[in-house]
């Protein structure tokens with residue numbers, strides 16, 4: 001049974017997703033990207049999956065570099081997600097002006113993240129428009145235990161649903 005595209009959009013947009021910056025690196029090339037498809041997938045080992053657009057710079061960097069970071073952000077500072085929805089500028093130890101340091105796997109970790117973790121890719125699945133990268137958490141930290149991490153509901157932005165022209 002064919003489901004109307006508009007209904008598919010409206011219903012998938014209702015999924016209460018997280019919203020964070022996914023950091024990646026291959027060689028000297030680094031990036032971070034606004035990402036909402038993030039979920040834990042196993043407890044032993046502790047695995048987290050991220051769904052990454054096959055046309056994104058981030059997809060290439062995670063595939064080549066073999067790791068990624070997830071940087072949870074303060075829910076009161078959601079303008080960062082607009083800036084990171086295109087490839088980031090890497091200058092003076094910062095991505096788009098937000099200071100980063102190298103994690104144990106080399107991927108960028110944001111100094112301003114309220115909490116973060118770093119994953120080594122264990123499996124990847126090309127699912128169509130997106131690749132699911134499944135990574136084992138190899139390092140993690142919390143900067144501000146009181147801050148509430150951002151989710152999609154903190155913004156007016158939408159992501160997901162059916163593929164649109166130009167995306």
Ligand SMILES: Cc1cc2nc3c(=O)[nH]c(=O)nc-3n(C[C@H](O)[C@H](O)[C@H](O)COP(=O)(O)O)c2cc1C
Pocket residue numbers: 019031032033034035036037038051052053054055056057058059081082084085086087088130157158159
């Ligand atoms: C609110 C929001 C959520 C997003 N979530 C995802 C996501 O989960 N996966 C994804 O591949 N792109 C997502 N995007 C799109 C990427 O941020 C955007 O396509 C980016 O330009 C591609 O990343 P790149 O810099 O690695 O090329 C989202 C964008 C916005 C505005």
